[in-house]
Amino acid sequence: MEGGQAQVRLVFAGELLEGHTLDEVKRLFGEMFKLDGDRLAAIFSGQRTVLKHQIGRDDGERYAARLKKLGMRVQVEPIDALPELKPLPAAVGATPAEAVKTVAASVPAAGLSLAELADEVECPNCGERQPKKFVLCRKCTTDIPRALASRAEDAERARAERLAARQQASGRFAPPGAEVDDGAVFSSDDAPPFWGFGFSGRLGRINYLLSFYASMLLFGLVGIGGAVLVPLTRSTFVAILLIPLMLAVVVWGLRATVLRFHDINRSGWWSLVFLLPALPMVSTITSGGESMPGTGAMTMYMVFSVINLLLTLVLLIYPGTHGDNDFGGPARQGNGFLAAILTLVAVLAFAAYVSFAMKTYNEYSRKAAARQATQSESDDARAPGANPSAAPAPQQQPMPGLPPGPAADAFRDQYMPASNEKAFAMSSAGAYGWAGGKSSMREAISAALTDCDQRRDAYTSQCRIVNVNGMVPKER
Known part of the structure; x- marks a missing residue:
C-alpha cells in the first residue's frame, strides 16, 4: 500500500477503442512517449503488456484516462487481486511427474504474467526452461507465475529504495538524470x-x-x-x-x-x-x-x-x-550548482552595468545643467527691462583672445544674443562668420564656416570654429 491507496498496474492487450485505427494510435503513442521500432511494436503486438507497475489507484485511473484519449483500452488491475492458486492433490499411486502434469493441466495460465512472456519461460528457482503453459516447474514444482510476481515486486521495491536514497543524498543539486523511473513507459528517460x-x-x-x-x-x-x-x-x-x-x-x-x-x-x-x-x-x-x-x-x-x-x-x-x-x-x-554560479555572475554583471550607467547619466546631467545655465543667462540679458548697470553677462563680453575689431563686435552684439544652435568661425587674417538658430549643431558649424569663407580674402589662412553655443570647443 502507498499513501493508503490500493496498488494497481496498467495492462494493455492491444485493444483499441471504436473509431480509432491501429496506425493512428501507434503514431500518437510513439510521439507522446518517444517510442519507436521494436519497443513500440511489442506494445501493440496484441499480447498483454504491463505499462506501469505498482501505482496508486488514482494515478492508474489518470493514466488510463490519458491513454483512452489516444484510443487505447487500458485495464487497471489491482495487484492484490491475483487468483489464489492451490495445488490439487495428486492421484493415488501417481508418480511426482504425473502429479505435476495433472496440476499444470488443471490450472489456466492466462492472465497471470506481469510482462510479455516468450513461448518458453525460465523457472526463477532452478533455471529450468519449459513451455509457458506449465504453471508449476516440472523440475522443482515451483509456482512460476507467483515466483515471477514476487521477484518483480522485490525488484520494484529495491529500485524505489535506491531512487529515494539517491535523491536524499544528492538533494536539490542532483546531476541531470537523477529522477529516472526505469520501470515504466512514463519515464523521464523520454x-x-x-x-x-x-x-x-x-x-x-x-x-x-x-x-x-x-x-x-x-x-x-x-x-x-x-x-x-x-x-x-x-x-x-x-x-x-x-x-x-x-x-x-x-x-x-x-x-x-x-x-x-x-x-x-x-x-x-x-x-x-x-x-x-x-x-x-x-x-x-x-x-x-x-x-x-x-x-x-x-x-x-x-x-x-x-x-x-x-x-x-x-x-x-x-x-x-x-x-x-x-x-x-x-x-x-x-544542474543546480551551475545555475547558482551563473546567477552570481549575472548579478555581478548587472551591478557593474548599473554603476556604469549611473556614472554616465550623472556626467550627462552635469553638462546639461551647465548648458542650461548658460542659456538662462543669455535669455536674462536679452529680457526687456534688464538692468544695464548689473554685472555684465558672459555674452556681453568678447571671447577671450578675440582681437578688437569687427569680429569682436559681431561676436558680442550679434552672435552671443542669438539662440542655440549656433557657431562662430574666424580666420587668423581677420575674417569671421557666424550662424545661429539652426536645427542642429552640425548645421550651425557648416553655416558659420561658409559665412567666414565668403568674407575671407583669397590665399589667406583657413577659417576655423572658435565658439559653439557660447562655449569654446576643445582643441584636437
Missing part, C-alpha cells in the same frame, strides 16, 4: 534534451533558468558577430546569414518557455505572451511611425515588459507537476 527544437515534453525550473542564460549568451554572440563582420566584410550575404541564426535563437528560447509551461501542466500557447512587447514596435514600423506617438508605444512596451517579468518569475518559482501530466513524464533535473 524527457526532451536541453538542446533541440522539439516542442513536446517538459522542462524543469533549473534547466529553464539555464536556457535563459544560454539564450542571452547566444544573442550576444550573434549580435557582436554581426557588429564586427558586417562592417568588416561589407557583404550582404553575411548580413542575410545572421538572420536565420537570430531566428534559431529566438525559436530555441521560445521552445524552452513552451516546455516549462508543459511542466506545470499548462498549454505552450501561453508562451506567446512573451512576444507582446514586440507589438508596439512592429505596429510603429509597419505604419511608418504614424500609428501611435512615441510615448504611447513606450507605455505599451513598458506594460508588456512588466507582465513578462512577472510571468518569468512564476515560471522560475512555480514547481512542476509531480509525476506524469498531460504533456509527458517528469522533466530531467538540472
Whole structure:
C-alpha cells in the first residue's frame, strides 16, 4: 500500500477503442512517449503488456484516462487481486511427474504474467526452461507465475529504495538524470534534451533558468558577430546569414518557455505572451511611425515588459507537476550548482552595468545643467527691462583672445544674443562668420564656416570654429 491507496498496474492487450485505427494510435503513442521500432511494436503486438507497475489507484485511473484519449483500452488491475492458486492433490499411486502434469493441466495460465512472456519461460528457482503453459516447474514444482510476481515486486521495491536514497543524498543539486523511473513507459528517460527544437515534453525550473542564460549568451554572440563582420566584410550575404541564426535563437528560447509551461501542466500557447512587447514596435514600423506617438508605444512596451517579468518569475518559482501530466513524464533535473554560479555572475554583471550607467547619466546631467545655465543667462540679458548697470553677462563680453575689431563686435552684439544652435568661425587674417538658430549643431558649424569663407580674402589662412553655443570647443 502507498499513501493508503490500493496498488494497481496498467495492462494493455492491444485493444483499441471504436473509431480509432491501429496506425493512428501507434503514431500518437510513439510521439507522446518517444517510442519507436521494436519497443513500440511489442506494445501493440496484441499480447498483454504491463505499462506501469505498482501505482496508486488514482494515478492508474489518470493514466488510463490519458491513454483512452489516444484510443487505447487500458485495464487497471489491482495487484492484490491475483487468483489464489492451490495445488490439487495428486492421484493415488501417481508418480511426482504425473502429479505435476495433472496440476499444470488443471490450472489456466492466462492472465497471470506481469510482462510479455516468450513461448518458453525460465523457472526463477532452478533455471529450468519449459513451455509457458506449465504453471508449476516440472523440475522443482515451483509456482512460476507467483515466483515471477514476487521477484518483480522485490525488484520494484529495491529500485524505489535506491531512487529515494539517491535523491536524499544528492538533494536539490542532483546531476541531470537523477529522477529516472526505469520501470515504466512514463519515464523521464523520454524527457526532451536541453538542446533541440522539439516542442513536446517538459522542462524543469533549473534547466529553464539555464536556457535563459544560454539564450542571452547566444544573442550576444550573434549580435557582436554581426557588429564586427558586417562592417568588416561589407557583404550582404553575411548580413542575410545572421538572420536565420537570430531566428534559431529566438525559436530555441521560445521552445524552452513552451516546455516549462508543459511542466506545470499548462498549454505552450501561453508562451506567446512573451512576444507582446514586440507589438508596439512592429505596429510603429509597419505604419511608418504614424500609428501611435512615441510615448504611447513606450507605455505599451513598458506594460508588456512588466507582465513578462512577472510571468518569468512564476515560471522560475512555480514547481512542476509531480509525476506524469498531460504533456509527458517528469522533466530531467538540472544542474543546480551551475545555475547558482551563473546567477552570481549575472548579478555581478548587472551591478557593474548599473554603476556604469549611473556614472554616465550623472556626467550627462552635469553638462546639461551647465548648458542650461548658460542659456538662462543669455535669455536674462536679452529680457526687456534688464538692468544695464548689473554685472555684465558672459555674452556681453568678447571671447577671450578675440582681437578688437569687427569680429569682436559681431561676436558680442550679434552672435552671443542669438539662440542655440549656433557657431562662430574666424580666420587668423581677420575674417569671421557666424550662424545661429539652426536645427542642429552640425548645421550651425557648416553655416558659420561658409559665412567666414565668403568674407575671407583669397590665399589667406583657413577659417576655423572658435565658439559653439557660447562655449569654446576643445582643441584636437
